[in-house]
Amino acid sequence: MTVDQANPAQENHSPGLRLDDGSRVAVIGGGPAGSFFSYFLLQFAKRLGVELCVDIHEARNFAIPGPGGCNMCGGIVSESLVQNLAAEGIVLPANVVQRGIDSYVLHTDVASVRIETPLHEKRIAAVYRGAGPRGSKPTEWRSFDGYLQELAVGEGAHVVRGRVESVSLDGGRPQIKAPNGAPLTYDLVAVAVGVNSSTLKVFEGFGIGYAAPQTTKTYICEFFVGRDAVEKRLGSSMHLFLLDIPRLEFAALVPKGDYATLCLMGEEIDKPLVQAFMDSPEVKRLLPAEWNASPDFCHCSPRINILSAVRPFADRMVFIGDCGTTKLYKDGIGTAYRTAKAAAKTALLEGISANDFRRHFWPTCRSIARDNQIGKLIFAVTRQVQRRRFARRGVVRMAAQEQEKTGGRRRMSTVLWDTFTGSAPYRDVFLRVSHPAFVAHFVRNALAGSRPKEIQSS
Amino acid sequence: MSELGKPFRDGEVIVQQGDTGDCMYVVQKGKVEVLTAKGGADLRLAVLGEGDFFGEMALFEREVRSATVRALGDVWVLTLEKKSFLRKVQEDPSLAFRILEKMSHRIRELDIALEEAAARRSAR
Ligand SMILES: Cc1cc2nc3c(=O)[nH]c(=O)nc-3n(C[C@H](O)[C@H](O)[C@H](O)COP(=O)(O)OP(=O)(O)OC[C@H]3O[C@@H](n4cnc5c(N)ncnc54)[C@H](O)[C@@H]3O)c2cc1C
Numbered sequence: 001m002t003v004d005q006a007n008p009a010q011e012n013h014s015p016g017l018r019l020d021d022g023s024r025v026a027v028i029g030g031g032p033a034g035s036f037f038s039y040f041l042l043q044f045a046k047r048l049g050v051e052l053c054v055d056i057h058e059a060r061n062f063a064i065p066g067p068g069g070c071n072m073c074g075g076i077v078s079e080s081l082v083q084n085l086a087a088e089g090i091v092l093p094a095n096v097v098q099r100g101i102d103s104y105v106l107h108t109d110v111a112s113v114r115i116e117t118p119l120h121e122k123r124i125a126a127v128y129r130g131a132g133p134r135g136s137k138p139t140e141w142r143s144f145d146g147y148l149q150e151l152a153v154g155e156g157a158h159v160v161r162g163r164v165e166s167v168s169l170d171g172g173r174p175q176i177k178a179p180n181g182a183p184l185t186y187d188l189v190a191v192a193v194g195v196n197s198s199t200l201k202v203f204e205g206f207g208i209g210y211a212a213p214q215t216t217k218t219y220i221c222e223f224f225v226g227r228d229a230v231e232k233r234l235g236s237s238m239h240l241f242l243l244d245i246p247r248l249e250f251a252a253l254v255p256k257g258d259y260a261t262l263c264l265m266g267e268e269i270d271k272p273l274v275q276a277f278m279d280s281p282e283v284k285r286l287l288p289a290e291w292n293a294s295p296d297f298c299h300c301s302p303r304i305n306i307l308s309a310v311r312p313f314a315d316r317m318v319f320i321g322d323c324g325t326t327k328l329y330k331d332g333i334g335t336a337y338r339t340a341k342a343a344a345k346t347a348l349l350e351g352i353s354a355n356d357f358r359r360h361f362w363p364t365c366r367s368i369a370r371d372n373q374i375g376k377l378i379f380a381v382t383r384q385v386q387r388r389r390f391a392r393r394g395v396v397r398m399a400a401q402e403q404e405k406t407g408g409r410r411r412m413s414t415v416l417w418d419t420f421t422g423s424a425p426y427r428d429v430f431l432r433v434s435h436p437a438f439v440a441h442f443v444r445n446a447l448a449g450s451r452p453k454e455i456q457s458s
Numbered sequence: 459m460s461e462l463g464k465p466f467r468d469g470e471v472i473v474q475q476g477d478t479g480d481c482m483y484v485v486q487k488g489k490v491e492v493l494t495a496k497g498g499a500d501l502r503l504a505v506l507g508e509g510d511f512f513g514e515m516a517l518f519e520r521e522v523r524s525a526t527v528r529a530l531g532d533v534w535v536l537t538l539e540k541k542s543f544l545r546k547v548q549e550d551p552s553l554a555f556r557i558l559e560k561m562s563h564r565i566r567e568l569d570i571a572l573e574e575a576a577a578r579r580s581a582r
Contacts, residue, residue, distance in 0.1 A: 047555075082462060084546060086484040086536050087553050089509045092462060094487065100460040119537055121464045236460075257459075338550075345552065 017315060017353040019187060021051045025347075026176050026186040027157075028164050028199070030058030031071050031129075032333045033321020034192035035148035035157075036340035042155035044348045054156065055186075057178060059163040062146030063131050070130030071145055072196065072220060072302035073332065074254055074263040076101070076238065077125040079117070079423045081334035090151065092125055095142040098256035099126040104238040106399065106416060107282045108392045110449075113400045114237065115413045122236065124421065126256050133222035133259055133298035141257070167202060174316055187316065188352045190343060192336075194322045195303050208314035212323065215303035219269040221262045222298040229288050230255045239286060240420050242386050242395070245276050249379060250329060250420075253286065265304060265329055304329065308369040313357035318343045325365035328375040330422025339364060375426035378419060378433070394446025401445070411438045461487050463536035466529040473513050473527040478520075480540040482513040488533030493526045505530065514557050517543060 019025070025041065027034040038054050045052045062069045077085075077092065085092065100122030105114045117123045132141035153159060166177040167189070174189040193199045200212040225233070234255035241251040249266035264277060277283060278293060305326050312319035320343045321336035342364035343357070350356040385391040398412040415432055418424035432438060463486045466472055473479060475495060489507050493500040503525060506512060512527050517540050547554045 044552075080546075082536070083538055083542070084553065086486075086511075087538065087543065087546070087556065089556050091484075091486055091509045094459045094461050097460045097462060100462045118539075119464065121537060122460070122462050123536070125460075125462055341550065341552075 017356070018351045019045075019050065019052060019347055023050075023052055023187040024185070025052055025054045025188045025190065026174065026184065027054065027056045027190045027192060028167075028176070029192035029194060029197070029321070029323075030056040030060075030149050030152075030159060031145055031192060031194055031321065031336070032148055033194075033323075033336035033340045034058070034190065035145070035152045036337050037190050037192060037320055037344050038152035038157040039148070039155050040341045040344035041347060042152070042157060044344060046155070048348065050348070052156075053158075054152075055158050055160050055184070056149065056152060057160045057162065057164045057176065058149070059161075060130075060145075061161065062129075062143035062149065065131040065136050065141070066134030066298060067300060068130075069143065069146075070128070070300075071194065072300045073129055074220065074252060074261055075127045075129055075144070075256065076252075076254060076421070077127055077144070078331040078334045078421055079123040081331065081337055082123055082125055084334070084337065092127070092144075093142065093147065096127055096144055096147045097125040098128060098141070099236060099254075100124070101126055101238050101254075102236045104240055104417070104420065106240050106242060106396065106420075107286070108242045108396055109244070109282060110389065110393045111396045111400070112282075113396045113403065115399060115403060115417055117417075124238065126238070126254050126261075128256065132257075133224075135296075135298070136259075164199065167206070172316075188347055189317050190340075190347075191317065191319045191323055192321045192340070195305055197323075200323060203319070206314075208317065209311040210314070210319065211310035213305040213309045213325075214307035216266075216306050217268050217270075217301050218266075218304050219262075219264040219274055220300050220302065221274075221293070223260045223262060223287075223291075223293065224258060224297065225260050225287065225291065227258050229291070230258065230260060233286055233288065234260055238421070241277075241280075241282060242382070242392060243277070243280055243282060244387055244389075245273065245280070247273055248277060249383070251277055252420075253283075269301070304332075308365065308372070312365060313354055313361060315354045316352055318347070318352075318357050318361060325368045327368055327422060328372040328426070329379070330375075330420075334422065335368060338368070371425045371427055374430045378426055378429055381433070382419070390446050390450050393449035394442055397449040398441055398445040411435075411441060461534040463534045466533050466535060468529055468531050470529045471526060472529060472533075472535060473523050473525070475523050475526040477523050479513060479516045479523050481537045482511055482517055482540075482543065483527075484511045484536045484538065485509065486534040486536050489530040490527050490533055490535070491530050493528060494524070495526070500526070511538075511557070511560070514561075516540060517557075 027038050038056055060069055101124035102122045103114055103116045127144035128141050129145050131143050162179040164176055168175045170185045173185050175183045175185045177183050195215050203210050239253040247267040252263045254261040308325040312324035320339045326332050327335040342361050346360040350360045402410040402413045418429050491502055492504040
């Protein structure tokens with residue numbers, strides 16, 4: 001990959017940079033951010049009566065099972081994104097949703113507690129980003145990313161299959177070189193390459209002040225458990241683990257058809273950490289007794305953002321999804337939707353200069369980045385709870401009591417729900433956790449839970 | 459393979475005319491019929507399918523439900539609560555575009571129906 005660094009994009013503060021009839025837009029990366037951007041850009045253009053040409057350059061074929069067609073993630077489409085999509089008129093088809101999730105179960109060494117969704121609805125979708133794990137039958141699954149791409153194509157986007165090899169400037173306009181084609185010049189480039197692509201380095205050297213997000217390594221594995229065992233042992237719940245394992249921030253097991261997706265997040269997740277997690281009694285209890293992790297299971301170690309990108313915009317260029325800004329640890333797809341839509345609205349309604357993006361797109365990124373600061377604080381508190389048995393007991397006891405009661409305020413349940421599913425901003429969670437009534441209830445439960453007769457396991 | 463939302467069986471009432479409500483609904487799978495009580499019988503106003511919404515008037519008014527909505531065959535319906543939806547609209551007003559488009563469409567249809575009714579009356 002090469003970039004013309006000799007002629008970096010100069011920031012233009014004049015109001016002349018805008019999209020008009022016949023403007024050409026390139027989207028590099030057709031994951032959720034790229035497809036959402038194309039979809040909304042073309043939809044807004046249609047409303048305004050502007051004819052655009054939008055090319056999505058995507059390296060992967062989402063119809064292939066296994067790593068070649070997969071954008072590596074837990075595959076949870078959050079409650080908040082499911083609701084936004086419903087309001088946008090986007091219905092996730094049943095063959096894209098591998099499982100509708102109506103509850104989650106929090107597992108700790110002291111006990112487990114189930115927390116139901118409001119109204120007992122299936123409000124969260126478990127999906128495969130590609131066409132399913134390596135070795136699965138291709139016809140069985142429909143890729144989530146593939147479906148979003150179809151939506152964008154339905155609005156008029158063209159998919160250019162292949163990896164973008166170089167980006168340069170042609171008389172101030174971005175020019176893209178795809179593998180076997182002539183260079184293509186565009187009026188605007190939306191970069192949506194995620195954080196698992198070497199392409200990011202190219203933009204860092206582009207002279208626009210962009211610096212890629214800081215990331216850390218995670219772990220994902222697709223376990224074949226069998227449909228009946230998935231139904232019996234995992235049901236329609238997402239399983240979360242609050243375990244005292246060093247460097248492990250968060251672990252989730254998500255049911256999908258015949259499989260369960262395991263996600264581990266924390267500090268540079270490595271093999272010993274994965275083994276320690278798999279050997280824990282809480283995990284063993286959940287999986288069938290005769291079941292063994294096979295080394296052949298489809299697994300990967302993708303990177304996840306821990307800090308946002310610096311200056312994710314320039315004249316005629318905007319960085320959306322993971323390669324720009326995303327929510328810490330949660331709802332990455334939902335945040336890709338937010339940043340993609342903010343960029344599409346800015347490009348069409350305001351303009352495509354760096355100044356336009358700063359004024360109208362950057363506030364969305366900034367509010368996500370600020371919320372992540374609070375998220376870090378919440379995860380620091382969670383880590384302390386994870387390390388202290390009495391605190392774990394207090395959390396589980398308080399949530400379990402709320403779930404048993406009908407009515408009443410479900411302070412702990414909603415805090416856990418919103419923290420672990422990413423359904424609400426971290427700021428909201430923080431405000432609820434720091435409320436004196438929450439603290440009082442928690443302390444009372446932690447103290448009561450320490451009495452020996454109270455200790456019970458579910 | 460799985461649906462989202464909540465399932466309703468054929469003929470089950472999802473929204474009852476005259477009830478108070480603070481949610482709107484989006485059909486995820488199947489069809490529903492919108493009915494209004496007229497002289498002891500149910501008059502069908504519309505049939506809605508996948509992606510269509512109903513109950514949206516509750517987002518803007520504090521009036522009772524203006525029609526009954528019933529499942530036509532097995533359906534799955536997702537609920538959007540008023541408070542959380544209005545918060546979303548405050549963050550991204552364009553989220554209400556589709557509702558506005560649909561409502562404007564309904565006004566146009568009502569205008570046509572009114573004109574037709576007026577024409578019929580004057581022809582008598
Ligand atoms: C362990 C883990 C678990 C996660 N779990 C969840 C979850 O359950 N729910 C959730 O909402 N989020 C989750 N996320 C986050 C989520 O994966 C991301 O936020 C989301 O994928 C971001 O979308 P994107 O479009 O920005 O990037 P990506 O999904 O990474 O897509 C980037 C696309 O760009 C393409 N591309 C890259 N370079 C080029 C090039 N040079 N030319 C052409 N194409 C290119 C890639 O092929 C890819 O299709 C998880 C992340 C990790 C690491």
